[in-house]
Amino acid sequence: MDLKEIFFIIFSYLIGCFSGAYYYGIIFKKVDLRKLGSGNLGALNAGRVLGQKDFLVVFLIDFLKGAMVVFIAQQLNLRDSIQMMAMISVVLGHILPLQLHFQGGKGIATFLGVITVFDITVVLILLLIYLPVFVILRQFTISGLISIGLLPLVLFFLDYSGEKVLVILLFAIIIITKHRKNILDYQNFHKKRNH
Known part of the structure; x- marks a missing residue:
């Protein structure tokens, strides 16, 4: 594994850390979804607390960040094994975001995003x-x-x-x-x- 591949795997984790539920809630709804509903930063909790449209928005954000990581990896012609490591990394970033004290979502939307492109x-x-x-x-x-x-x-x-x-x-x-x-x-x- 070379330096570019290592950096990409770290980059994938950091992309995963961008929590759709948290930032959408804070910026557009002025609420912290960690303190509402189940406390989970995923689309389902966003939907239960905020509404069906908000579920779709959050799901799409989390889906797209997974899809984007694999798309970029493919454009960089990274090996399948590195792509798969990046896939795991972005999902782990979603579930365990560093900046949110490792309190994230449950991974399904981001998982579907990476698999759809891969x-x-x-x-x-x-x-x-x-x-x-x-x-x-x-x-x-x-x-x-x-x-x-x-x-x-x-x-x-x-x-x-x-x-x-x-x-x-x-x-x-x-x-x-x-x-x-x-x-x-x-x-x-x-x-x-x-x-």
Whole structure:
């Protein structure tokens, strides 16, 4: 790995640190979303606190920063392995922004941004997994988490390279770990309903 590649990976993390929810909330709505709703700096919390249009704006900001990192990496003709490291770096920046004391979002919008530019087929596969799961569960977030969890396995059986499968697996672990409260809430809800 040369100096240019190292700098790009650091640059990707710093781009990820630009939290759409935080800066949109502070600049345009005069609110700190860390202190409202779930306290999460992601599109869903922005939507719950501010409204549906605000959800779309924040989602788009976080999606585009992920997409931009991969697009720039491709324009610089960086190796796939460096692109994948940059992808992980920008998502980690979103989840753990340095300037916000590592209190960020949960990574889905930025993950979708990097994957869309890196390999849009993976997004289509994810959508094909998601739709039947959502039809069965009717739960937006949980269906998404199950789909992301299944994605590495599906890519493995579709003969994707070990490197790509490993990176998607790492994304799945990061995102599911960040959503562990959602998973526990879902489990508790069903336990109460069944009693």
